[in-house]
Amino acid sequence: MVKVSEKKKSVKKSSEEEEEEVRYGEEEEEDGELRGEGDEEEGDEEEEEDERKRQKLLDAIGSLGGRRKRRKRSQAERSEAAALMSEFTVNAEGGGDKVQLSDLIGTADRVPAKTRKQLENLQRVRKSIQSPLSRRESDRIQRDVAFQKAASEVSRWKEVIRQNQRAEQLVFPLHQDPPGPGPGPVERLVSGWRARTPLEEEVFALLSANKQPIHDPVLTPREEASVRAMSLEEAKVRRAELQKARALQSYYEARARRERKIKSKKYHRVQNKAKRKEFLKKFEEMVEADPAGALEELHRMEVARMKERMSLKHQNSGKWAKSKAIMAKYDEGARRAMQQQLEVNKELTQKVVTSLNEEEEEEEEEVLPGFVNDAERGVDSSNPWMRGKLSEERKEAEEEEEEVMETVDLTVEEEEEEEEEEVKETEEEVLLREFDSRRKLRQAEEERAASDREEEEEEEEERAASDREEEEEEEEKAASDREEEELSEFTTLFRGISDAEKVATDSAAPLQEGLIRIRTLEDVDLLSQEAPDDEAPPLPPPPPLPQPSAAVNPPPPATEKTGKPKKRKRGIELKQVLTKDTKAIKVPLAPTVEDGEEDGEEDGEEDEEQRGLIREAFAGDDVVSDFLKDKRKQEDSGKPAVVDLTLPGWGEWGGTGLKPSRGKRRRFRVKAAPPPPRKDQHLPSVIISEKRNSAISGHQVNSLPFPFANPAQFESAVRTPLGRTWNTERTVKKVVKPRVVTRMGAIIEPMQREELMKDRKRAGGKTTLDSLTKKH
């Protein structure tokens, strides 16, 4: 490599030298050219000058040309004649000399001062234009510039990419179009839509003629114009007006309410009378002033009268009237009241022109319900429910039959009941009609924008649902915060990993490729059994660590840790990794034996009996001492044995019946160092085994996995449960959310430029917000 680079350098050097030479040559040339140009200019100016001067100039130019030729072609140097001959067939006398600018200008008298100055400036500037780069070099520069441009262009995506890498969840396709036509009327989207049927054409012609909005939410042109025309001041004035109107309205409403609450009949009577008078006065005035209006008023009165005739008001059929009818026999006042009401009725229903069959009509009126006069609705003509009260009547008839069956003799009451029912029916009718109209309205709307509306509704629902969810979430947040704190720590950790340049994620660990094919669960089991032998790299066996146990264990003393070799400390203590995570358990144990509260004495006796029984049954078992023995045994087995290295017969007599001397025995007996104190040293009722359990070790993590900085982190990551057995539904959903979601059957398009715009907008919005906050 080094050699190659040296070579390159040398090559470069030589090329540079060449270039320099070339540059010098070109400099001179250009100098000449420059001057030449200047001369030509001068020549143009001095066209009217005398011949001599011109001749001199021509000579100078000729000499320049000669020089140039010689420089250009080295061949020309051979023939001297060519060098001396100019193309103007004049000898270049001072061919070798350089023509100075002063030579040229000096003769010219009438050179303007400005030009002279410029020329002098030109002469003073000694800079030469650099020669163009070689093609290779220029190409290279061009490429470099283009690359920089492209790189900067591509770098715009940095933020988007980072966001996507960090995102907890990515839903693909990123740019999701709503499935149906978007917001707005269908006609706008479908460009080729045109009214085709004659009816449609007619309708649209009408609408456009009246300048009515064709599409649902659109304002009329006039409204739009007004909206557009209204300035701020106008809007303010208008708002003030509206406010005033609203205030007035509420005031009137309150007043009306107050008046309505007044119970005094007299007051109302007076009021009514006054009103009527006033009305009559007005009417008379109207007859004179506005006959047409008066006629209309008259007509209205007529209608009111007809309505009154049709209704059952003032016919002594109401509740009040009935009660009065009962009382009428005995009470003068009641009778009068009834009389009065009938008069009112008569007054109200009086017609100026009397018809012949008035009475008959009246009778009919009473029998026929109001709906008969209603026009039948075309759409639902087939629906008996919509046709007034036909079915109602059927019901009525049935009821009547029932009543007949019951044979009730209170005929008067029956009649009254019927009347009541009729009142009810009128109410029902109104309701039905209302429903009908509503349904029709809805149908019309649906016809207009069925798909549109559905979508919108859905969206709204979704939005509402999501809103609701968010709210709920916020409410629950406080509750679930505790749970999520631990989780979030690790999600951030994980995100940190993805951020980091390091890419050795665990998923990228090499596959365990082998020749075994897994077909059943048994195979998998085999695999896992074989795992530890397979997996376990030649690591030093992990140090004896405490068994997973309950909170009873005190933390190991610090001295113990320091006593351990350093090597052990560095490695991740496998057992601690899993065993430490068992938490302090304080299980609220249900009391197994309840102490008697009420019948203390009896219970006490019973207990005594029970205890005695148990004692008798387990007479031979001394559990406690057995346990202690067990513990002693364990402790003994844990103690290092004394190694006796005495050999009989060395240095003294040996043989049967002879023992090595005490001194010798003492000399050769090797005592091992005492083991570290047991953890259950001060716990009389516990045995803590610190031996490695091979059954568990296969499931435990050997070394600290990549993203985690220390064992504690890993432990708490493992300790946090994910399932719904231990977490609330919401937490589970949040925790279990997959990183990437794709929609079935949807084509995922590559990232589009719009994403960038979106991102920029977001950023822009943020910055503007920031600036705003800074300002304030």
Add this chain to the structure above:
Amino acid sequence: MKVKVLSRNPDDYVRETKLDIQRVPRNYDPTLHPFEVSREYTRALNATKLDRVFAKPFLASLDGHRDGVNCMAKHTTSLSTLLSGSCDGEVRVWNLSKRECGRTLQAHEGFVRGMVVRFCGTSFFTVGDDKTIKQWKMETPGYGEEEEPLNTILGKTVFTGLDHHRKDAVFATCGQQVDIWDEQRSSPIRSFTWGVDSFSSVSFNPVETELLASCASDRSIVLYDMRESAPLKKVIMTMRSNTLCWNPMEAYYFTSSNEDYNLYTYDMRYLDRPITVHMDHVSAVLDVDYSPTGKEFVSASFDKTVRIFPKDGGHSREVYHTKRMQHVICVKWSADNKYILSGSDEMNIRLWKANASEKLGVLAPRERESRNYSQKLKEKFQHHPQIRRITHHRHLPKNVYHQSKELRIMKEARRRKERNVRKHSKPGTVPVVSEKAKHVVTVVK
């Protein structure tokens, strides 16, 4: 006498409607659940085992070609359509949902070298060994009509690759040089050369649509901008790159498949060393395609396997092979991120699941939830040796297995030797060269 009776309020445990979630009266107090870790561990283990048991990635084999499948093209607007070109110049249009061939046409004489569907999906382009570029209609010609290309361009030299711009009526071919063509013209609007005489593939950046890259026979990868008259930059590697694919979600990343059994992911702004080296194949990697989510990519190799790599992982997460599959020439990842298609030497196109143990079809909400949960559990316990062992176990054909073993040994030996050399020479004279830096010879501006 007071009689104590168990009495429960049905409101506490009965749902109002069957659409409600089940009421589970449960105390979440962690002190009451001492064995949560071990229970979840068991669940994770079971999930992992089941995952392996249900891992059946192979879905279908599409046969019909009478020579090796040399190139494939995804339809841009239809998920169920696939185009394939074979070494005898035949192009077939497949219906993937029916798993049958819908149309066959003899496009070229000799190999069909490249194929691409226009962004609108109404036509497609092919290039072949007969020095022609042909544009074909996507629709099958009616009865009595002849299969004729819409447009044929006769080039001067053989074309070896083809790609279409994502938005404009512009496409690029490669051969002796990289040409940019306007669809309306019969001569290229621009040609790029840079001292190389043969390119093997060219591909447009799907995000920054004016950029493109090509692999050349001088072991280089060259970047271009369609708007510029000259190429941008090139990187020369130790061995030749066969194909190249841009990440569809991350504008400046691309991955190239190399003859030296590896794949290299580059950031186009920093070509002097790859971002990641993806190793696992035991023979030359012939083709690579990104998943539409940009999170993973699939590679086809001469060692008769297809592997799936995470985009930032050094090793594959999955390896697919069958007994009958020969050298895999081309591979595609379907546009819905669900399937993988591989075309191989023995004339078949194979359809694989992208996620081996995934259930096809619609998942019930509860099913989906449980799948998500088990997925997260596996993720949580992934470092535990047993789970790790089970998730990473794959069956390999014998020769690939032994080859990979051999390669491992060779690599180890080389490493050892280097270490020894370093140990026995003056400190600093034998520098440590990272794996990433090893494979790049130089970057030419």
